[in-house]
Structure formats: structure tokens, C-alpha cells
Amino acid sequence: MHSECTPYNSLTQYKDLKPRPEGYNKSxxxxxxxxxxxxxxxxxxxxxxxxxxxxxxxxxxxxxxxxxxxxxxxxxxxxxxxxxxxxxxxxxxxxxxxxxxxxxxxxxxxxxxxxxxxxxxxxxxxxxxxxxxxxxxxxxxxxxxxxxxxxxxxxxxxxxxxxxxxxxxxxxxxxxxxxxxxxxxxxxxxxxxxxxxxxxxxxxxxxxxxxxxxxxxxxxxxxxxxxxxxxxxxxxxxxxxxxxxxxxxxxxxxxxxxxxxxxxxxxxxxxxxxxxxxxxxxxxxxxxxxxxxxxxxxxxxxxxxxxLSGKEVTSENGLGRSLVDYACFLTQIGRQPNAKGVEQVVRSLWPQSADSIPPDVLSDHKIGQIPVDHLESIFQHVHKELQSTQIAQAYCNELKIKRVV
Missing domain, CATH: 3.40.50 (Rossmann fold)
Incomplete structure (x- = not known):
């Protein structure tokens, strides 16, 4: 069943928009x-x-x-x-x-x-x-x-x-x-x-x-x-x-x-x-x-x-910077062939960190099938190596806003 909304044509029916009364006592x-x-x-x-x-x-x-x-x-x-x-x-x-x-x-x-x-x-x-x-x-x-x-x-x-x-x-x-x-x-x-x-x-x-x-x-x-x-x-x-x-x-x-x-x-x-x-x-x-x-x-x-990876990101704990790295991580993961093995992907992108990842996280999944929480666990292990890559640095530079002078 498909639902279609009926369009409204009036631009003048504002009688229901009334000022809030004094003493309005809701929270x-x-x-x-x-x-x-x-x-x-x-x-x-x-x-x-x-x-x-x-x-x-x-x-x-x-x-x-x-x-x-x-x-x-x-x-x-x-x-x-x-x-x-x-x-x-x-x-x-x-x-x-x-x-x-x-x-x-x-x-x-x-x-x-x-x-x-x-x-x-x-x-x-x-x-x-x-x-x-x-x-x-x-x-x-x-x-x-x-x-x-x-x-x-x-x-x-x-x-x-x-x-x-x-x-x-x-x-x-x-x-x-x-x-x-x-x-x-x-x-x-x-x-x-x-x-x-x-x-x-x-x-x-x-x-x-x-x-x-x-x-x-x-x-x-x-x-x-x-x-x-x-x-x-x-x-x-x-x-x-x-x-x-x-x-x-x-x-x-x-x-x-x-x-x-x-x-x-x-x-x-x-x-x-x-x-x-x-x-x-x-x-x-x-x-x-x-x-x-x-x-x-x-x-x-x-x-x-x-x-992110089981840790709360707040404006006070300084973990906000890791969100950019996580965005780069997901972008790189998304570019891999859907049927490619998880371990194969990790070892090709972040070889120095691959051995630190528990076998049950890498599993036998295809990269396109692995759940997001598993990806976050992988990110936690490869984060430091990812930060040092040229791809991560380029991602951060491309993210910057071009401003009117």
C-alpha cells in the first residue's frame, strides 16, 4: 500500500497559530x-x-x-x-x-x-x-x-x-x-x-x-x-x-x-x-x-x-576528533568490494594493526555483511594507524569548507 498526502493550497489559514497565553505552565x-x-x-x-x-x-x-x-x-x-x-x-x-x-x-x-x-x-x-x-x-x-x-x-x-x-x-x-x-x-x-x-x-x-x-x-x-x-x-x-x-x-x-x-x-x-x-x-x-x-x-x-566503539563522545572529553577518522574509515570500508573478506580488507588497508584484532571480530564475514558494531570494534584497533595514512589526511583536507573571502 502506498500513501499519498493531499496537498494544501491555502496560505492564509493561520487562525490556529495563536500567541502562548500568560502563565502557560507546561515544562x-x-x-x-x-x-x-x-x-x-x-x-x-x-x-x-x-x-x-x-x-x-x-x-x-x-x-x-x-x-x-x-x-x-x-x-x-x-x-x-x-x-x-x-x-x-x-x-x-x-x-x-x-x-x-x-x-x-x-x-x-x-x-x-x-x-x-x-x-x-x-x-x-x-x-x-x-x-x-x-x-x-x-x-x-x-x-x-x-x-x-x-x-x-x-x-x-x-x-x-x-x-x-x-x-x-x-x-x-x-x-x-x-x-x-x-x-x-x-x-x-x-x-x-x-x-x-x-x-x-x-x-x-x-x-x-x-x-x-x-x-x-x-x-x-x-x-x-x-x-x-x-x-x-x-x-x-x-x-x-x-x-x-x-x-x-x-x-x-x-x-x-x-x-x-x-x-x-x-x-x-x-x-x-x-x-x-x-x-x-x-x-x-x-x-x-x-x-x-x-x-x-x-x-x-x-x-x-x-x-563510538563503546565510548561516549562528548564535547568535553575531546573524542570529537575521532569522528572525522571514523568517517574516513567508513568511506574506505564502503569502497571495498561487497564480497571481499573482512580480514583481507583489514590486512590490505591497515596491515600493522590487523594482528591486534580478535579473530571473532574479523570472523569469516564478507565486508558487505559485517554489522556496524563489529566495524566500530575494528576501527578501535586500527584508529592510530589510520590517522597516519595519507588517505586520512587527504580526507580531512577535503572536508574543510571553502569560504567567501
Whole structure:
């Protein structure tokens, strides 16, 4: 069974978006979560018909909602002018709007990355911006799992960007997600302090075509094990850094999954999205309720807790740098032939470390079949040797962001 979402056409039904009443007594964390999900739902209902290629930065803090609309890729006449945006935003409580460029922001393609437009973080304050307000920004910080509960009471007090985007092609979709991985690795390893995560736990809400969506979730869904070994290793890296949530689902008739993702046809968007005529493994994807031609709304959130090889990675213990090495490790593993033996791969790539790996970890598996936890165990043993290789150094250099001078 394939689920298609009915498009919404109204841009004016904001009567349900009301200011928070005084004395609203829910916990800060629960209140933000509830209001944010409500506003996301309202946003998609009212705006999904005109978002083609016009990514949006939307920031929600404790009391204010800010929508910042990025410069359109298609002709400007199909998109509101800045004055119209402000007028449109003024109809919604605590909302203001600006335009920027997500491709420059993320450094996608030939674009050089510009400095993050900090004014977007304070759009609702207009001309009342002051230096003290920047104290209300906290970078994405990894904490230990034992600290998470106490962190929940503190983190909602800080502003953070929310990127909302409709990207018209699968090439753009993959480029933006890969750029999110790049910014995450640079930020958590402290190689670059000026990524989008410098301004908080930046998350992305967008639509993904079935082929791209499957590539980024295949490491966590056994039904997608028919995808390539390389895709599954790249997905494992993505899953290490981010959580992907389906924004709209329906009950599933599939015994292996309780819910099915709900997608939109290309005709649900205005201007209409380009038609995707074919994708690899089309029939197999349809069997897991991912249908060619539908765009699936998702939210991609940075993880608050992260472990690697059984050790927690936090912003305080200095293990963030190992994430770049782990990314390089998975990339090298993914490039190996699927049917090649695990021991053969390890001895060819890291011969000095191979003898230190327990035989039960190397096992008789093919490299394309070995579980991710076994790979992390192998990484722990080869890490030091991997760091000294030219491949690792080249990977780190290629990871760096090209900036606008």
C-alpha cells in the first residue's frame, strides 16, 4: 500500500497559530516540543505548494517563532518580495521573515560558504538587537547520556536554527544532506568553529525522494539491505550523527513496520517539481512503501548523545576528533568490494594493526555483511594507524569548507 498526502493550497489559514497565553505552565522542554511540532504541521499545510527550491530558515525559541525565507532559485516573480514577506509574516504572532541563500550557507556545489547571517537568529527583534542577545546562543553540544535529563531543562532556553527546504532535484537533496554531515564533523571535531552548528542544534526539515531517503536510512532498516554496501556505510555515518524522523505517516499493513511514510506527488508543489522517471531498485523500494514520484517530508535532527566503539563522545572529553577518522574509515570500508573478506580488507588497508584484532571480530564475514558494531570494534584497533595514512589526511583536507573571502 502506498500513501499519498493531499496537498494544501491555502496560505492564509493561520487562525490556529495563536500567541502562548500568560502563565502557560507546561515544562519548558515539553512546551517547546509541542508548539514546534504544531507550527511545523501548520507550516507544511499552508506552504508546501510554493516552496520549490526556496529553502527556509525557521528559528523557534522559548517565546518567539521566526521564519526566514531564503532567496529563491527559480525566477523571483514566483516568490514574494521582501516587503511582501514581512507583511505575510506580520499576520502570524511573533514571526518575522528574511531572505538568504542555503546553498551559500552550506557551501554546496561551487558555492563558497558565506558567514552565517546572525541576524536571522534575531529576526523577531528587528532593530532592537543588542550584543547581549548573542549570549542566548549555544553551539551544538554532545553530552553524556547521564546528563541528558538535566540538559532537557536547560537547552530550550537557547535559540537554534531550523532549516526548512524544498529541494527540487535528487542531486540537490543529496548535496544538502552530505553538507550537513560535513558541517557536523567539522563542528564536533573542532576543526572549524564557524559551521551552522555554531548557532545551536541546527536541524533540517525537507522533502526527500524515495531513492535518496532509502540511501540515508538503509543502515537502520533491514528491509533495505539490498542497497549497495557503499550506501549502507554512508548511511551508518549519517545515523551516527543525526536522527531522521518521518513527519507524516499512516498505519502500515506491513508486518515488519507499524507505520508507512506518507509522501507528496510532484504536482502538489507549485511550481511543479521535476518528475523523477526512474530510480534504482524501484520495485524493491515500492515493496517497503517508498514509491517512485513521491516526496517524503522528514526532519533531520543532530543527536545529543553519541558513542563510538563503546565510548561516549562528548564535547568535553575531546573524542570529537575521532569522528572525522571514523568517517574516513567508513568511506574506505564502503569502497571495498561487497564480497571481499573482512580480514583481507583489514590486512590490505591497515596491515600493522590487523594482528591486534580478535579473530571473532574479523570472523569469516564478507565486508558487505559485517554489522556496524563489529566495524566500530575494528576501527578501535586500527584508529592510530589510520590517522597516519595519507588517505586520512587527504580526507580531512577535503572536508574543510571553502569560504567567501
Amino acid at each position: 519548558l522542554f515539553a512546551r517547546e516540543a509541542e508548539d514546534f511540532e504544531s507550527n511545523v504541521d501548520m507550516f507544511f499545510k499552508n506552504c508546501n505548494t510554493w516552496m520549490r527550491g526556496e529553502p527556509i530558515i525557521r528559528e523557534v525559541d522559548l517565546w518567539n517563532l521566526t521564519i526566514c525565507i531564503l532567496r529563491p532559485v527559480p525566477p523571483a516573480q514566483i516568490f514574494p518580495a521582501p516587503a511582501q514577506l514581512r507583511k505575510f509574516a506580520d499576520k502570524i504572532p511573533n514571526v518575522a521573515a528574511y531572505r538568504a541563500d542555503i546553498y551559500t550557507l552550506m557551501g554546496v556545489g561551487r558555492k563558497k560558504t558565506a558567514q552565517f547571517p546572525k541576524k536571522l537568529m534575531f529576526a523577531d527583534l528587528r532593530k532592537n538587537e543588542s550584543p547581549e542577545q548573542y549570549n542566548n546562543i549555544q553551539p551544538w553540544t554532545l553530552t553524556s547520556s547521564s546528563e541528558s535529563e538535566s540538559e532537557n531543562d536547560r537547552l530550550p532556553k537557547f535559540r537554534r536554527p531550523h532549516l526548512l527546504a524544498v529541494l527540487p532535484t535528487i542531486t540537490m537533496q543529496k548535496a544538502i544532506l552530505d553538507s550537513m554531515i560535513q558541517h557536523a564533523l567539522l563542528h564536533l571535531s573542532e576543526i572549524d568553529g564557524d559551521t551552522v552548528f555554531r548557532y545551536g542544534e541546527t536541524n533540517l526539515m525537507t522533502f526527500l525522494a524515495s531513492g535518496i531517503l532509502s540511501q540515508f536510512i538503509c543502515s537502520t532498516d533491514d528491509r533495505l539491505n539490498f542497497l549497495s554496501h557503499q550506501h549502507r556505510r554512508h548511511s551508518a555515518l549519517f545515523d551516527k550523527l543525526f536522527e531522521l524522523k518521518m513527519l507524516q505517516t499512516i498505519p502500515s499493513e506491513d508486518s515488519e513496520s507499524s507505520e508507512s511514510p506518507c509522501g507528496f506527488k510532484a504536482t502538489s508543489f507549485h511550481p511543479e517539481l521535476p518528475t523523477i522517471k526512474k530510480t534504482t531498485h524501484e520495485k524493491k523500494l515500492a515493496d517497503v512503501n517508498l514509491k517512485l514520484g513521491l516526496q517524503y517530508p522528514v526532519q533531520i535532527l543532530p543527536r545529543k548523545n553519541l558513542s
